Amino acid sequence: MSDHPALVRAAGFCETFNLRVPMLLAPMAGACPASLSIAVANAGGLGACGALLMQPEAIKAWASDVRAGSNGAFQLNLWIPDPPPKRNIAAEDAVRDFLHNWGPQVRREAGDVKPPDFGAQCEAMLDAGPPIISSIMGLYPEHFVARMKVKSVKWFATATTVSEARAAEDAGADVVIAQGMEAGGHRGAFDATKAEARMIGLFSLLPAVVDVVKVPVVAAGGVADGRGIAAALLLGASAVQVGTAFLRCPEAKVPSAWADAIGRALPEETMITRAFSGRPGRSIATAYARAAADPATPVPAPYPVQRGLTQAMRDAAIKENDIDRIQAWAGQSAGMATANAAGDVVRRLWEDAQALLR
Numbered sequence: 001m002s003d004h005p006a007l008v009r010a011a012g013f014c015e016t017f018n019l020r021v022p023m024l025l026a027p028m029a030g031a032c033p034a035s036l037s038i039a040v041a042n043a044g045g046l047g048a049c050g051a052l053l054m055q056p057e058a059i060k061a062w063a064s065d066v067r068a069g070s071n072g073a074f075q076l077n078l079w080i081p082d083p084p085p086k087r088n089i090a091a092e093d094a095v096r097d098f099l100h101n102w103g104p105q106v107r108r109e110a111g112d113v114k115p116p117d118f119g120a121q122c123e124a125m126l127d128a129g130p131p132i133i134s135s136i137m138g139l140y141p142e143h144f145v146a147r148m149k150v151k152s153v154k155w156f157a158t159a160t161t162v163s164e165a166r167a168a169e170d171a172g173a174d175v176v177i178a179q180g181m182e183a184g185g186h187r188g189a190f191d192a193t194k195a196e197a198r199m200i201g202l203f204s205l206l207p208a209v210v211d212v213v214k215v216p217v218v219a220a221g222g223v224a225d226g227r228g229i230a231a232a233l234l235l236g237a238s239a240v241q242v243g244t245a246f247l248r249c250p251e252a253k254v255p256s257a258w259a260d261a262i263g264r265a266l267p268e269e270t271m272i273t274r275a276f277s278g279r280p281g282r283s284i285a286t287a288y289a290r291a292a293a294d295p296a297t298p299v300p301a302p303y304p305v306q307r308g309l310t311q312a313m314r315d316a317a318i319k320e321n322d323i324d325r326i327q328a329w330a331g332q333s334a335g336m337a338t339a340n341a342a343g344d345v346v347r348r349l350w351e352d353a354q355a356l357l358r
């Protein structure tokens with residue numbers, strides 16, 4: 001490595017977290033098979049499991065699969081849950097009627113989704129003994145943070161604003177992940193009701209966070225090539241977290257219609273939508289996401305009710321490989337993603353970034 005201060009900072013981060021490349025695979029709930037993390041970790045980066053939808057046994061099995069295939073460099077990740085939402089059956093009926101234009105008739109009970117038990121998921125994460133546990137949508141409770149510290153598990157906390165970053169550091173986070181609004185998937189805002197009003201681009205968010213916290217900062221959102229990595233490191237990041245740019249890799253195993261749409265998407269062809277889950281997230285501007293944004297369309301139900309209501313449509317879409325209805329999360333730099341092996345993506349992006357910082 002050269003002695004460019006940005007590379008020296010990144011090298012320090014790598015040393016602390018046992019990496020060869022300052023690149024974290026983004027935890028992506030529903031799109032993080034062990035195969036993808038194994039490939040990223042073996043290329044020197046950090047693997048990741050978005051465990052939101054996983055039962056405790058599945059979390060432990062994922063960790064042991066990744067350990068069996070790699071050096072065990074990975075993060076386990078959970079959303080911090082909100083209290084159960086208020087239900088409005090009449091509004092849900094209107095959403096169900098709309099969804100019938102896009103898939104099978106939706107039963108009323110489809111909205112009664114019961115997420116896996118958060119406490120049990122937290123226990124499973126600790127039992128799995130990862131080097132890193134990360135959070136999004138809020139902060140872990142104090143007693144859990146204390147238990148992570150006892151076990152020397154490092155806490156990486158996602159923040160979408162400077163005040164969230166400050167709160168994360170105050171609560172004991174070891175690293176802040178600054179998630180810009182370019183990012184694919186759900187917005188990590190602590191308060192979901194404010195997420196759409198507080199859309200901050202990474203170029204503004206990252207240096208502002210770096211200026212106020214003492215812990216290392218990881219940049220996430222739209223980082224998809226060597227230029228993005230070099231820029232993030234110059235803006236003060238110690239590493240980058242990359243999601244969408246890995247979704248076309250064979251190891252990600254996402255439906256081909258979704259992977260192909262990522263490769264074609266211009267930045268203006270993604271959008272923020274609550275129409276899949278009830279929480280705002282960035283997806284390809286598919287026919288369904290665009291129709292759901294029409295002011296005449298019923299407003300999506302809150303999370304996780306909307307996720308339950310759209311389940312049948314999403315399942316049918318995957319079966320039929322139908323991009324119009326697939327929950328096609330993607331960041332604004334989607335079009336830079338290549339369909340190469342994940343290890344090659346890690347190596348190429350990092351070589352390109354280093355060349356720019358020499």
Ligand SMILES: Cc1cc2nc3c(=O)[nH]c(=O)nc-3n(C[C@H](O)[C@H](O)[C@H](O)COP(=O)(O)O)c2cc1C
Nearest residue numbers: 026028029050136183184185221222243244329331
């Ligand atoms: C399919 C998908 C699922 C995601 N799920 C999660 C998740 O479960 N937990 C989380 O912290 N972030 C999640 N994210 C956000 C990523 O951690 C990260 O912020 C984002 O991918 C970075 O932007 P990029 O996609 O432009 O690289 C998800 C992103 C995608 C694309």
